[in-house]
Amino acid sequence: MRDSIGRVVGVLLIVFLIGFTGACSKKQVPSQPGMSGAPGAFGPGAGGPGGMDDAKWRELGITTEAEKREFLDRAQAFENQDIYFDYDAYTLTQPAQRVLDEKLAFLKRYPKVRVTVEGHCDERGTTEYNMALGERRANSAYQYLANAGLQGVKLTSISYGKERPIATGHDEASWAKNRRAHFAINY
Amino acid sequence: MLVCRNSSKILFLALLGFAFAVCFIGQADAEPIEVTLNKPNIQKIPIAVPEFKYMSSEQTQFARDMAQTLANDLDFSGVFRPLDPKGFVEDPQTMGLNAPEIQFPNWKRIGADYLVRGSYQVQGSSVKMEGRLFDVVGQRMIKGKAYDGDIRNWRSMVHDLADEILLALTGERGVFATKIAYVQSTGNGKEIYYCDFDGSNPVQVTRDNSIALSPNWNREMTQLAYVSYKDGAPKVYSANVQTGAQTLICNYPGTNISPAWRPGRSELAVTMTKDGNPDIFLVSSSGQVLQKLVHGWSINVSPDWSPDGRKLAYVSNESGSPQVYVLDVGSGQKKRITFSGNYNTSPAWSPKGDWIAYSGVSGGNHNIFITRAEGGETKQLTSGEGNNESPTWSPDGRMIAFSSTRQGGPAIWALLVDGTGVKRLTRQGGSQELPDWSARLSR
Numbered sequence: 037m038r039d040s041i042g043r044v045v046g047v048l049l050i051v052f053l054i055g056f057t058g059a060c061s062k063k064q065v066p067s068q069p070g071m072s073g074a075p076g077a078f079g080p081g082a083g084g085p086g087g088m089d090d091a092k093w094r095e096l097g098i099t100t101e102a103e104k105r106e107f108l109d110r111a112q113a114f115e116n117q118d119i120y121f122d123y124d125a126y127t128l129t130q131p132a133q134r135v136l137d138e139k140l141a142f143l144k145r146y147p148k149v150r151v152t153v154e155g156h157c158d159e160r161g162t163t164e165y166n167m168a169l170g171e172r173r174a175n176s177a178y179q180y181l182a183n184a185g186l187q188g189v190k191l192t193s194i195s196y197g198k199e200r201p202i203a204t205g206h207d208e209a210s211w212a213k214n215r216r217a218h219f220a221i222n223y
Numbered sequence: 224m225l226v227c228r229n230s231s232k233i234l235f236l237a238l239l240g241f242a243f244a245v246c247f248i249g250q251a252d253a254e255p256i257e258v259t260l261n262k263p264n265i266q267k268i269p270i271a272v273p274e275f276k277y278m279s280s281e282q283t284q285f286a287r288d289m290a291q292t293l294a295n296d297l298d299f300s301g302v303f304r305p306l307d308p309k310g311f312v313e314d315p316q317t318m319g320l321n322a323p324e325i326q327f328p329n330w331k332r333i334g335a336d337y338l339v340r341g342s343y344q345v346q347g348s349s350v351k352m353e354g355r356l357f358d359v360v361g362q363r364m365i366k367g368k369a370y371d372g373d374i375r376n377w378r379s380m381v382h383d384l385a386d387e388i389l390l391a392l393t394g395e396r397g398v399f400a401t402k403i404a405y406v407q408s409t410g411n412g413k414e415i416y417y418c419d420f421d422g423s424n425p426v427q428v429t430r431d432n433s434i435a436l437s438p439n440w441n442r443e444m445t446q447l448a449y450v451s452y453k454d455g456a457p458k459v460y461s462a463n464v465q466t467g468a469q470t471l472i473c474n475y476p477g478t479n480i481s482p483a484w485r486p487g488r489s490e491l492a493v494t495m496t497k498d499g500n501p502d503i504f505l506v507s508s509s510g511q512v513l514q515k516l517v518h519g520w521s522i523n524v525s526p527d528w529s530p531d532g533r534k535l536a537y538v539s540n541e542s543g544s545p546q547v548y549v550l551d552v553g554s555g556q557k558k559r560i561t562f563s564g565n566y567n568t569s570p571a572w573s574p575k576g577d578w579i580a581y582s583g584v585s586g587g588n589h590n591i592f593i594t595r596a597e598g599g600e601t602k603q604l605t606s607g608e609g610n611n612e613s614p615t616w617s618p619d620g621r622m623i624a625f626s627s628t629r630q631g632g633p634a635i636w637a638l639l640v641d642g643t644g645v646k647r648l649t650r651q652g653g654s655q656e657l658p659d660w661s662a663r664l665s666r
Contacts, residue, residue: 124544124566162568162582162589162612163436163657164481165538165545167450167457168494168501168522171478194456195478199413199434 088223096148107146111221114142118202118216119177124161126172128180132217136180139219143181143189150190150222153178157198158211170195177217243376245383248355248367267304268392269334270297271359274308274315275341275352282345282374286315289341289352289381296385296399299421299646301621301639302392306335320355327362335359339388343377350374354384356391366391382419398617402661403624404428404438404447405635408653415449415462416655420617422635422648428462429469439491440661441484448472448482448491459493461508472510483526492516492526492535503537505552517550517557527570527579529596536560536570536579536596547581549596560598571614571623572596574662578640580614580623591625593640604642611636615660624648626656 093099098107117139119132128136143149155174157166174193181191202218203210272294274286294305312329319325320340330338338359343352355367368387370380382399389397404417407425415428415438429435433453440447448461459473459482473479477496484491489508494501503517503526517523521541528535535550544565549558561567566584573580578593585603589610594601605611609629616623617637622644624637633656635649649655 124540160589160610161545161566162525162538164494164524165522165540165568167436167478167480168496168524171496171501172522196434196452199436199452 092223096146110142110145111149114139115219115221118218120212121173121215121217123158123211123215124169126155126169126176128176132177133180136177140181140184140186143186147186147188151192152220152222153181153191153193154200154218154220155193155195156200156202156214156216156218158214159198159201159206160211161198163197163199167195167197170197173215173217177219243370243372243380243383245371246369248353248364248369268302268336269306270303270337270339271306271311271330271333271335272297272308272339272341273311273313273318275343276316276318276320278342278344278351279346282350285343285345285350285377289343289377290315292378292381293339293341293354293385295421296382296397297388299399300385300389300397301644302389306333320353322357322362322364325357325362327357327359330359337365337388337392339384341384345374348374350377350380352377352380352384354381354387356388378424395619396663398619398622398660398663401618401663402440402444403615403635403648404440404659404661405626405649405655406436406438406657407651407655415447416651417447417464417661418635418649420660422650425649425651428464428467437481437657438659439482439484440659442486442662444661444664446484448484450480450482459491459510470508472508473506474510481525483528485528486530486532488532492528492537494524494526503535516552517548525569527572529572530574530576534572534596536572538568538570547579547594549579549598558598560594560596561592561601563601567592569613571616573616574618574620580616582612582614582625591623591638593623602642604638604640605645613657615658617660618663624658624660626658 098104117135119135153174155170157170174195178191178193201214203213272290275289277283277286297303298305310333313326320342336359338357339354340357341354343350349372352370356365358365366387368384385399386396398420401420402417403420404415406413407416412432413434415435416425417428418425428447431451431453433451436450438447438449445464446461447464448459450457451460457478457480458471459479461470461472473493473495475495475497479493479495481494482491490513491506492503493506494503500520501522501524502515503523504512505514505516506512516535517537519541521539523537523539526535526537533552535552537548538545539548545568546559547561547567547570549560561581564583564585567581569582571580577596579596580591580593582589583592586606589612590606591604591611591614592601593604609627611625611627614623614625622637622639624635626633627636633654634647635655635658636645636647638645
């Protein structure tokens with residue numbers, strides 16, 4: 037009455053292959069332009085103001101030390117001032133339009149700069165929806181600038197969704213700071 | 224009986240840690256037990272899993288580890304109630320392995336309907352393991368299976384035994400050989416990982432040193448599509464799970480996000496903004512646009528295919544707020560299926576096609592809901608405990624994994640479809656989010 041015990045009818049043994057991860061791509065990606073403005077970002081826009089050399093100054097049409105100082109001051113203000121959006125919205129508020137008008141003044145003064153408009157969202161809401169919403173926000177600002185008929189300014193836009201919060205709290209004060217479009221100069 | 228029959232599959236299974244030889248031990252047929260889902264308070268099956276018997280004096284700690292792993296698996300399934308070993312009368316190291324040698328009344332007395340008797344023998348770096356499932360009342364063996372393989376694969380052998388037990392008693396295998404892909408936060412970025420069904424054994428898939436998002440398994444578990452910023456803008460890539468090799472799939476101007484492999488085909492649904500609006504496209508595995516599936520002025524994201532690949536659940540804000548819709552790809556007909564609340568996202572189709580899980584804001588937080596795929600009956604599965612997002616079904620349809628902030632930073636949790644049995648799966652440090660549960664490999 038013993039249970040019949042079958043025999044191993046086929047044996048195949050594979051050595052478990054370690055080193056799986058060793059096959060993965062280990063390519064290091066350099067710092068991305070336009071990832072500034074957030075804690076934990078990979079670094080400021082490629083080069084940054086410190087990376088300015090004579091060729092780049094010439095490209096911007098800037099020669100004197102005074103002009104250079106003026107540019108750097110105004111560029112810093114340009115990058116430090118974000119525009120903000122309401123929850124789940126991408127329409128430009130009146131204050132946002134006023135800030136964009138200041139951006140326009142800067143871009144008219146320095147038409148050779150390259151600018152990336154970054155769209156960001158607060159942590160609420162889902163990753164993918166926020167990616168699309170962030171792009172809408174970037175596009176709203178982009179369109180406002182582009183519609184002003186800027187000559188020669190190279191604008192690009194990118195959405196970071198909720199991946200690059202500037203404020204890390206979990207309250208309305210932080211969320212309001214994160215629902216933004218950020219403007220990064222690619223030197 | 225062989226586990227696998229062709230070499231590429233063997234290699235692949237080996238990479239996922241599944242490779243070992245098996246054979247079935249003489250068995251009788253069991254009447255499958257009807258397991259009703261979505262029915263609260265279903266009677267769980269009491270089962271005894273005494274320590275495995277060691278047949279040699281090497282590595283005796285596995286006696287306990289194997290029994291515990293098996294009991295955990297059976298408990299995880301939601302079908303069984305493993306009994307506390309403290310109540311066991313027979314000494315697992317002296318009691319027999321075959322029906323005539325087992326004192327069934329001892330096991331019946333403590334309330335066990337079933338008994339699993341395991342044994343193992345370690346020789347150097349390999350292990351032979353056997354497991355037998357007994358019907359305590361009928362005093363007979365229902366199923367037995369023997370394993371032979373590398374000692375490092377012992378856990379996979381135990382998981383397979385758990386699958387066999389579930390198959391024998393419910394007519395359907397468990398999910399103990401499945402994997403869950405997810406996004407792991409790293410120092411200053413995010414990478415794609417996957418882990419076992421229970422959150423153990425995390426394996427890093429991408430090393431892009433960037434932001435990686437939205438992993439999505441193909442049905443064969445060979446590819447993980449995902450989104451990465453590694454080249455600046457968000458683009459859709461796929462990583463070969465065996466080799467780690469990455470393929471760029473969608474590289475269109477703007478945003479390329481939310482990939483979803485179409486079941487049974489080498490195609491994906493993705494959201495792309497190349498035409499100025501976040502629209503959902505059908506693309507080939509090389510990124511060639513085959514069809515524009517959803518378009519308009521609204522945001523259209525997060526496609527998820529029905530199991531037959533004919534319908535697509537997705538999120539659109541065409542009504543003014545994000546809601547879940549279903550598109551019949553053949554007819555082009557769209558139907559909104561969520562109506563309660565003003566933020567319903569992340570649809571996930573159940574493996575049998577009858578339900579769609581999603582994340583909806585209620586009480587100020589994201590919670591997990593399920594609703595009938597054709598619309599109608601809706602059930603809320605979580606409430607009052609942090610944000611609960613990104614639901615993904617286990618391939619047997621018994622469980623839903625999701626990300627939750629109920630204990631701090633986002634981690635992967637799972638619950639049974641009736642809302643009970645909530646458990647935390649990942650404890651890796653940092654945050655884990657955007658889980659995607661693999662299919663079951665046919666073995």
